[in-house]
Amino acid sequence: MTRSEVRESHIVALRFGDRKERGLWRRIRCFLQDHPTPLVWAWNVAEMFLKNMGGIFERVGAKRSSRWLKPVERLIKVPIFDCKTCGQCILHSTGMTCPMACPKQLRNGPCGGVRMNGNCEVQPEMYCVWVKAVERAARISNRLELGELNPPVDWQLQGTSSWVTFAIGRDNVVTGSGSGPHHASEVISP
Numbered sequence: 001m002t003r004s005e006v007r008e009s010h011i012v013a014l015r016f017g018d019r020k021e022r023g024l025w026r027r028i029r030c031f032l033q034d035h036p037t038p039l040v041w042a043w044n045v046a047e048m049f050l051k052n053m054g055g056i057f058e059r060v061g062a063k064r065s066s067r068w069l070k071p072v073e074r075l076i077k078v079p080i081f082d083c084k085t086c087g088q089c090i091l092h093s094t095g096m097t098c099p100m101a102c103p104k105q106l107r108n109g110p111c112g113g114v115r116m117n118g119n120c121e122v123q124p125e126m127y128c129v130w131v132k133a134v135e136r137a138a139r140i141s142n143r144l145e146l147g148e149l150n151p152p153v154d155w156q157l158q159g160t161s162s163w164v165t166f167a168i169g170r171d172n173v174v175t176g177s178g179s180g181p182h183h184a185s186e187v188i189s190p
């Protein structure tokens, strides 16, 4: 796709896009996400902090910790990423593009229905979340994370704080698999 086609599809998305995505804030949000390096730095700092918090969250209780942290997380992530509070954040591996905006909520790249102009097959007026992710990931240092396989969406985590699930390692555990694998890595790389 040429640069002018990309620009045109962005303009179309801006004009006909999701109601929440119109207006000044949508432009600011797009600017922030299209220049993701500072967001990645912020995540790197948060990651270092959260990695040391797992024990504390477990002592306090994951549910209680999540109850306290979720409002803070939403306060930051809803305006910037239109976060849907999936509780299993992979922004750091998608060029800081929330995959939950994808109508199919895919976690490992686009489906086969991306249109020639880069738009979504389900919502033709919307630019594909994963095309955006690829474009943005090319601008950041940890771009290789985009190629890593992610576990499927775990709906049991919906509405919880992804900071807590990350800190205690719960975001990587596959549930509902009976006697099968219980860790995401067992599913995606048997």
Ligand code: SF4
Residues within 6 Å of the ligand: 077, 081, 082, 083, 084, 085, 086, 087, 088, 089, 090, 091, 098, 099, 100, 162
């Ligand atoms: S991946 Fe989940 S936690 Fe991260 S921004 Fe998207 S909805 Fe929010």
